[in-house]
Amino acid sequence: MLLFALFACAPDADSAPPDSGVAPDVAWYGDVEPILTQSCSGCHVAGGVGGFPLDSYATAAPMAGAIADAVEARRMPPWKAVEGCNDYEGDPSLSAAAIKRLRSWSDAGAPEGNAADSAPGAPPSSVLPRVDETLELPVAYSPAAGVDDDYRCFLMDWPRAESTYVTGYRMLPGNAALVHHVIAYIAPASQLDEYRALDDADTDPGWTCYGGPGLSNQADAEWLGAWAPGGVNGEFPNGTGIPMRADSEVVLQVHYNNRSGDTEPDLTKMEVMVSEEVESPAYIQPWTNPRWLDGSGMDIPANSEGTTHSFSLADTWGTFQVHTASLHMHQLGRSAFLEVEHEGGDKSCLLTIEDWDFNWQRTYVLSEPVTVKKGDVLTVSCTWDNPTDEDVNWGEGTGDEMCLGTMLFSY
Ligand code: HEC
Structure with missing residues (x-):
C-alpha cells in the first residue's frame, strides 16, 4: 500500500506536459488494449467465464470506470495469493503502473486513440510440451x-x-x-x-x-x-x-x-x-488435522466472526521439497495460510489468502521449491465468519466447512 502511494505521488515520466496540446497520453490503442488482452480477455470474451467481453474498444470503453475500480481493489484479475508471502509462476497480477494507466484512461473519458498503435499481444495460454x-x-x-x-x-x-x-x-x-x-x-x-x-x-x-x-x-x-x-x-x-x-x-x-x-x-x-x-517422484499431500474429520473437532459457532483453527505437525520422516501450495475451505472461509517453521525459527510462507473466495481456488506453483527438513513444522490455519444460526463443523455439505492445505511434495 505504502509503495503504491509513493508511486502514485512520484513525478509521472509518461505524461505529456500540461500545455503540449497533444492527444491524451493514455488511449485504448497502445496503452489499454495490451493490458486487457493479456490479463483479462482469457475470461472476458463472448461466451467466456467472465460473463461479459472486454476484448474490443466498443465493449471496454463503457466499462472504463468499473475496470479501474476492479483492478485497484485487486479483485481482477482474480489471484488470491497475497503479495510478499512467496513468488509464484504465472502470477497475472497487474503492476502498479498498469493499474494507474487503467485509472488514467477512465479519468480521461476512455479515449480510443489511433488504431495504427494497436499491439494487443496475447493472453497466456497453457500448453503441454506433449500430449500423451x-x-x-x-x-x-x-x-x-x-x-x-x-x-x-x-x-x-x-x-x-x-x-x-x-x-x-x-x-x-x-x-x-x-x-x-x-x-x-x-x-x-x-x-x-x-x-x-x-x-x-x-x-x-x-x-x-x-x-x-x-x-x-x-x-x-x-x-x-x-x-x-x-x-x-x-x-x-x-x-x-x-x-x-x-x-x-x-x-x-x-x-x-x-x-x-x-x-x-x-x-x-x-x-x-x-x-x-x-527426476523426482512427487505426491500431492493433503495437510489437515485428522481429528477434524469426524465432524466434531472444528467448531465454528453460529453467529461468530473470526473463528480460527490451526494444525501443525513436525516433519519426522526426512527432507523433502514443496513445489506447489493450495488451500481449500468452503463458503464461510475468510482467510487461510500454509507455512513452514524451520528449526531455528525462520519461516517460509507457502501461501496466504486474505480474502477467501470459494470460486477462485487454484494451485500456486512456487517459483523456487521450499526445502523442509526433519524437525521443521508445517502449519495450515483457517479463519471463518459464520453469520448463520447453525453451528458449523467439518463436513461434505455446502453448509459444512473444511480446512485443507494441499502441496506437491517430492523426496
Ligand atoms: C480468470 C477469469 C477472469 C479474468 C482473468 C478476469 N476476470 Fe473479470 N470477472 C471474472 C468473473 C467470473 C467475473 C464475475 C464476478 C465474479 O465472479 O467475481 C468478473 C467480473 C469483472 C468485473 C465486474 C465485477 C467487479 O468485480 O468489478 C469487472 C469490472 C472485471 N471483471 C474486469 C476485469 C479486468 C479489467 C480484468 C483484467 C485486468 C479481468 N476482469 C480479468 C473473471 C475474470
Whole structure:
C-alpha cells in the first residue's frame, strides 16, 4: 500500500506536459488494449467465464470506470495469493503502473486513440510440451438451467497398461460458460468399488460430490491436479511426476454453474503427459488435522466472526521439497495460510489468502521449491465468519466447512 502511494505521488515520466496540446497520453490503442488482452480477455470474451467481453474498444470503453475500480481493489484479475508471502509462476497480477494507466484512461473519458498503435499481444495460454493421453468425461453433461452450483464427479478410465508418472496436464472445459472449476483425483484400485457404488446410486451421469470426490473419508482422496478459470496448467515443475498405477482410474470433479440457462452440454477433457521415469517422484499431500474429520473437532459457532483453527505437525520422516501450495475451505472461509517453521525459527510462507473466495481456488506453483527438513513444522490455519444460526463443523455439505492445505511434495 505504502509503495503504491509513493508511486502514485512520484513525478509521472509518461505524461505529456500540461500545455503540449497533444492527444491524451493514455488511449485504448497502445496503452489499454495490451493490458486487457493479456490479463483479462482469457475470461472476458463472448461466451467466456467472465460473463461479459472486454476484448474490443466498443465493449471496454463503457466499462472504463468499473475496470479501474476492479483492478485497484485487486479483485481482477482474480489471484488470491497475497503479495510478499512467496513468488509464484504465472502470477497475472497487474503492476502498479498498469493499474494507474487503467485509472488514467477512465479519468480521461476512455479515449480510443489511433488504431495504427494497436499491439494487443496475447493472453497466456497453457500448453503441454506433449500430449500423451486425452481423458474425457464418459458422457456430455448438462447442468439444469438456472442451477447455481452443481458439483458432479465422473469416473474416467486410465488408458495405460503399465505404471507411469503423470508429468503434466491441461484441463479443457467443454463449455467454458458452465465450468467453474475442475479437480482431478486418482482413484486407486482400493477405492474403485466405492466410486462405482456412488455412480450407480445416482441416476444422472456421474454423481453429486462436494468438497471432494464423495468418499466416506474425503481426506483419503488422492489429488492429481486442479484447475479454475484463468489457471494455467502445464508441465509439473522441477522434473516432478505423480506415480500412476495401471489399475487406477481418474475421478474428475466439475463444478458447474448454469445461472445463465445455457443449454449446450459440457464435455470437459483433460490432456495428460506421462513418463516412464522422472527426476523426482512427487505426491500431492493433503495437510489437515485428522481429528477434524469426524465432524466434531472444528467448531465454528453460529453467529461468530473470526473463528480460527490451526494444525501443525513436525516433519519426522526426512527432507523433502514443496513445489506447489493450495488451500481449500468452503463458503464461510475468510482467510487461510500454509507455512513452514524451520528449526531455528525462520519461516517460509507457502501461501496466504486474505480474502477467501470459494470460486477462485487454484494451485500456486512456487517459483523456487521450499526445502523442509526433519524437525521443521508445517502449519495450515483457517479463519471463518459464520453469520448463520447453525453451528458449523467439518463436513461434505455446502453448509459444512473444511480446512485443507494441499502441496506437491517430492523426496
Ligand atoms: C480468470 C477469469 C477472469 C479474468 C482473468 C478476469 N476476470 Fe473479470 N470477472 C471474472 C468473473 C467470473 C467475473 C464475475 C464476478 C465474479 O465472479 O467475481 C468478473 C467480473 C469483472 C468485473 C465486474 C465485477 C467487479 O468485480 O468489478 C469487472 C469490472 C472485471 N471483471 C474486469 C476485469 C479486468 C479489467 C480484468 C483484467 C485486468 C479481468 N476482469 C480479468 C473473471 C475474470
